[in-house]
Amino acid sequence: MRHEPMSARQWYVVAICIGIMALDGYDVLSIAFAAPGISAEWGISKATLGVVLSLELMGMALGSILMGALADSRGRRPTLLLGLAILTVGMLIAAVAPNVYVLGAARVFTGIGIGGLLAAATATSSDFCNDKNRALAVVLVAGGFAFGVYLGATFLAPLLNQFDWRVTFYLGAFLSLIFVPLVYFFVPETITFIERKRPDDALERIQKIMQRLGKPAPESLPSEATRVAEPVGVASLFKSGLAPITSILLFAYLGTVGTYYYFVKWIPTIVSDLGYSTSEATTVLGVISLGGVVGSIGLSILARFLPIRPLMALCLILAAIGVSMFPYFTETLHSMKLVGFVTGLFIFAAISGFFGLFAVSFPSSLLGSGSGLVLGFGRGGAVLGPMIPGFLFASGMVLGNIAMIMASGAFLAGVTVLFLRPQKK
Numbered sequence: 509m510r511h512e513p514m515s516a517r518q519w520y521v522v523a524i525c526i527g528i529m530a531l532d533g534y535d536v537l538s539i540a541f542a543a544p545g546i547s548a549e550w551g552i553s554k555a556t557l558g559v560v561l562s563l564e565l566m567g568m569a570l571g572s573i574l575m576g577a578l579a580d581s582r583g584r585r586p587t588l589l590l591g592l593a594i595l596t597v598g599m600l601i602a603a604v605a606p607n608v609y610v611l612g613a614a615r616v617f618t619g620i621g622i623g624g625l626l627a628a629a630t631a632t633s634s635d636f637c638n639d640k641n642r643a644l645a646v647v648l649v650a651g652g653f654a655f656g657v658y659l660g661a662t663f664l665a666p667l668l669n670q671f672d673w674r675v676t677f678y679l680g681a682f683l684s685l686i687f688v689p690l691v692y693f694f695v696p697e698t699i700t701f702i703e704r705k706r707p708d709d710a711l712e713r714i715q716k717i718m719q720r721l722g723k724p725a726p727e728s729l730p731s732e733a734t735r736v737a738e739p740v741g742v743a744s745l746f747k748s749g750l751a752p753i754t755s756i757l758l759f760a761y762l763g764t765v766g767t768y769y770y771f772v773k774w775i776p777t778i779v780s781d782l783g784y785s786t787s788e789a790t791t792v793l794g795v796i797s798l799g800g801v802v803g804s805i806g807l808s809i810l811a812r813f814l815p816i817r818p819l820m821a822l823c824l825i826l827a828a829i830g831v832s833m834f835p836y837f838t839e840t841l842h843s844m845k846l847v848g849f850v851t852g853l854f855i856f857a858a859i860s861g862f863f864g865l866f867a868v869s870f871p872s873s874l875l876g877s878g879s880g881l882v883l884g885f886g887r888g889g890a891v892l893g894p895m896i897p898g899f900l901f902a903s904g905m906v907l908g909n910i911a912m913i914m915a916s917g918a919f920l921a922g923v924t925v926l927f928l929r930p931q932k933k
Contacts, residue, residue: 515722518636521695522645524687525633526652528588531684532622532629533656533797535595538602538676539564539615540773540793541664544786545673547777550608554777558898561773562891563612567619568626569888575624576880579631580873583705585697587628587876592691594621596684603677623887627880634867634875635698643811643864650863651804654797654856657772661794665787696720700872703729745870745878753869753928754878760924761862761886763917764824768855769893770914771831772796775848778907782838792844799849800856807857811864817928820861824922827855832915835907855918865928893917 539561547557571591579587598618605611633649634642660679667675696717702710706729715725745754775796779789803823810819830851837847863879870878893914900910 512638512723514636514638514641517721521636522633522649524690524695525629525649526655527690528592528625528629528687529649529652530656530659531592531595531680531687532625533653534660534683535599535618535622535656535680536564536568536653537657537660537772537793537797538599538680540776541660541668541790542673542676543773543777544780544789545668546608546611549672552608553902555898555902556608557777558895558901560608560612560615561769561894561898564615564619564622565769565887565891565893567616567621568623569619569884571620571623572627572880572884572887573623574880575620576627576631576876576878576884578624579628579876579880580701583697583701584628584632584635584876585691585695587624588632588691588695589688591621591624591628592684592688594618595625596681596688599677599681599684603674603681619887623880623884626883627876630863630866630879631872631876632695632698635700635872642867643816644808646867647804647808647811647860647864650860651801651808651856653859654800654804654852657797658794658801661790661797665790665794668790669787704873744874745881750870750874750878754881756924756928757862757865757869757878757882758885760824760921760928761882762889763919763921763924764855764858764862765886765890766893766917767828767831767914767921768859768918769890770897771834771851771855773894774897778838779841779844784841788841792841792848795845796848796852797856799852800859803853803855803857804860806853807861808864811861816861816864816868817925820858820865821922821925823854823858823861824918824925827851827858828915828917828919828922830854831918832912835911838907858918858921865925869928 543557543561546552546560575587575591595618598614598621601614602611602618605614629649630646633645637645664676697713699714699717702713711729718725744750772793775793776786776789779792780786807819807823830847834847834851837843866875866879866882897910897914
């Protein structure tokens with residue numbers, strides 16, 4: 509399938525992966541949507557709120573690493589189903605949480621599912637694509653994250669006017685549950701995974717999947733002697749030519765998500781503190797995510813014609829400028845939406861672009877492990893993204909200085925990406 513045109517069935521799988529990433533976008537930012545209401549109801553401080561906003565990232569770190577490896581060892585499809593189940597249960601627990609401690613535990617649990625879905629959806633979409641469309645499809649899948657944030661903000665703004673913050677998590681649980689049957693019935697295991705693992709019924713399974721995809725079914729499997737040995741296991745990510753690639757991606761992604769999570773998770777609270785309603789604050793985040801949808805789609809199109817590395821460096825540096833300048837455009841709701849849209853365009857494009865870098869940097873046998881490790885390390889370290897501003901706000905530091913500090917992560921990431929030389933194995 510590497511060189512043949514993609515069938516409609518293959519694009520269906522990509523579309524479902526986009527939907528799963530949209531779910532992730534909604535669920536990750538659900539705590540930001542709910543934060544003003546949680547703070548008002550339970551009377552927690554900004555420092556405590558910063559910790560709560562960060563807890564899910566700890567779960568995501570664990571889920572990305574462990575379930576990313578699971579996607580390579582046990583299969584993409586079962587990992588997707590497990591991640592969706594965890595996500596649904598975690599959102600329901602958050603919806604009925606009686607205090608901040610239960611809510612925090614629920615967010616860590618939910619993060620495990622989200623981390624697994626991020627790695628598995630990336631690997632699944634990549635495996636079902638041909639070489640020509642792989643970068644395009646993977647970046648589009650990653651762009652689903654911004655689309656989920658935008659849809660969440662759009663639908664939640666009126667809901668938060670009628671219900672309390674718990675509606676955020678009830679809606680997330682419902683949406684997650686819908687995707688379980690979609691994956692079960694419409695997303696088969698990937699051919700690449702079955703060929704690599706070779707279970708006893710490998711040929712029969714591959715023939716059925718190829719028929720479902722509208723492709724000619726093979727009469728036999730390639731002989732073991734003709735197969736090229738592929739590296740497996742997390743340790744392989746730090747051997748030979750992959751070591752510098754893995755190290756650069758680890759550092760760059762960590763810096764990027766530190767800036768990203770500060771911006772998107774604190775925006776509703778920052779806008780609310782300026783005297784606007786929770787609903788109005790949510791619309792600002794919605795406009796930011798709309799810019800992200802535009803940026804993600806734009807980057808995916810440009811990536812078909814231009815090298816993704818310089819595109820990523822440009823997006824990261826411009827995102828850093830936007831984040832640092834946002835505090836100087838808070839006079840009106842309109843000005844915040846305008847600057848937020850432009851900043852969101854670049855920062856969400858950069859987040860999506862990393863998934864394209866994963867697809868062209870790691871071999872298929874390590875795509876789940878490699879993307880999972882980078883996502884896990886980045887998300888784990890990115891707990892500081894929401895947490896540090898909480899302590900800085902509590903210490904009395906002004907918003908402009910905090911924004912400058914938090915924007916530095918994306919700026920350094922942009923410089924670091926310039927040293928990346930992706931090598932598809």
